[in-house]
Amino acid sequence: MEEKGDAASGEVARCAEHGKKLMYFCRVEKQKVCSKCAITGSHRGHTVVAVEEALSELKESLTAKLVELQAESSEQTSRLEEIERNTTAAQEQAEILERQVQDDFAALRTFLDSEEKVLMELIAAEKQKTLEELRRLKAECLQRIAHLKLLIDPLDAALQTTNVNGLLKVLNTSSDRFRNPYETVNDPIVHFEAEKFCGPLQYKVWKKMFQIIQTVPEAYTFDHSTAHPYLQISANRRSVIPLCAPLPVVSMDARFDTALCVLGAEAFSTGKHYWEVTVNKKDKWDLGVAFNCISRHGDIVYRPSDGIWCLTLRDGCHYEACDDPDIRLKVQHKPCRIGIYVDYEGGVVSFFDAETMQMLHVFRAHFSHPLIPLYSPCKLEDGALGDQRLSIFKLNV
Structure with a gap:
């Protein structure tokens, strides 16, 4: 069947086979047909609707498709804007870092030359x-x-x-x-x-x-008033070891009562800080920083959204950065000492293998409260071999 007639002139096209006006639309064949085609002709038994109805339906479909494409176009435009912002930010951050590296090495060269x-x-x-x-x-x-x-x-x-x-x-x-x-x-x-x-x-x-180096390993200490009763703090307050039985300590708001954790004694809300924790060959531990206002009661969840930026080890080989969701880390060489670096204004918390200075993971954040180191040697298990303590490394110079 073919149409004849001039649609542009406003005249309704007619069926080439029956000479009748094409007033209907066959949904099966996707074309206009006359009444005879629909009733007795080649389109008999097909779903046929009036051209006006079909036109309305087609416009609805096109409108829906247009909206979908416009939404995708808007999404891509937003994506492009984000890419451009990130491109500008990457250039600016790289230039700042390049200048910082140049200044730091220039200071070292000046010192060594002097x-x-x-x-x-x-x-x-x-x-x-x-x-x-x-x-x-x-x-x-x-x-x-x-x-x-x-x-x-x-x-x-x-x-x-x-x-x-x-x-x-x-x-x-x-x-x-x-x-x-x-x-x-x-x-x-x-x-x-x-x-x-x-x-x-x-x-x-x-x-x-060390007179000119701004960030060196700091000799932090543990705050024994925050230590869980199953944790013993050494006399110099730089080692913590899990126990089989609780210590007769005084219960207080500052002390962890469920999570086997202890906080550092030194909080900070500005500057750059770096310290190292000796973990020896322990099979499990938790290390990181937290807002000093975190709750010490009940279970706690290591999440940046809860004000905790933490790295954990389980089963001696499974390293995870506690995020949402957790990030499994690939660590080839088991570190015996972990370095933790915090740039408060820069919003950075980084973890390193302190022996090779290989970065293990970096968190980026915006800090709104003072930060304080957080440690957990985890529960002492029966038959655990080796030294189970965590010790804050002190650099003697």
């Missing part, structure tokens, strides 16, 4: 002092050798004669005119005192370098 210059000046001064003294001793020694030669030559010549009177004369003259050279006291011969500059040079410079 230390090298001072040391080289000291060595040069010691060298000059030693050489001047040796030149003085050499000149004095040459003068004495020449003086001794004046004594030796007449004596040597006299030994060649057999005239007794001549020998006596030379001996009498020698004793009157010349003083015995061995009566002169010689100044000690100096040497270059290299030992002044020996020793662990790089170590000495490294220790002095």
Whole structure:
């Protein structure tokens, strides 16, 4: 069936087979048909509706499709804007980081150049002092050798004669005119005192370098008033060990009563901080930071949304960053010491293998309360081998 007629002129098209107006729409064949086509013709038995109804339905479908495409276009436009914002932010953050790295290394180079210059000046001064003294001793020694030669030559010549009177004369003259050279006291011969500059040079410079390094391992301590009764804090407050039985401690609001945790004694709400925790070969532990206002009662959930940024180890090999959802970490080498870095203004909490300084995970956040270190050596299990304590590393410089 074909249509004939000029739709553009407003005339209704007619069926090429029956000559009737195409007033209906076949939903099966997706085309306009006449009444005869629909009743007895090739479209008999098909679902047929009036053209106006079909037109309305088609417009509804197109409208729905248009809305869907417009929504997707709007989504992509928003995505593009976010990409552009992130591109700008990435460029700005990278430039800031590049400048910071350049400034940090420039400070180290300036310090090392200054230390090298001072040391080289000291060595040069010691060298000059030693050489001047040796030149003085050499000149004095040459003068004495020449003086001794004046004594030796007449004596040597006299030994060649057999005239007794001549020998006596030379001996009498020698004793009157010349003083015995061995009566002169010689100044000690100096040497270059290299030992002044020996020793662990790089170590000495490294220790002095801490004067310019802003972030070094801080010797934090545990707040024993927050420790769960099954946790024992060492006398120096830098080690915590799980126990089989509870300690007779006083119950207080600050103390954890369910979670086997203890907080640090030092909170901070500004600056950059770094500390290290020795975990040895423990099979499980929890380490991180938390808002100092977190509840100490009942079970707690390690989530940034709850004000806790934490890394955990279970079964000796399963490392997780506690997020929503948790993030399983791939750690090839089991660290014996964990480094924790916090940049409060920068909104960063990072965890490192403190021996290799390989980053394990980084959280990004916006901090609204003071932060405080959080630790858990986890429950002491029967048959647990090895040292079960957590210890805060103290760098001795």
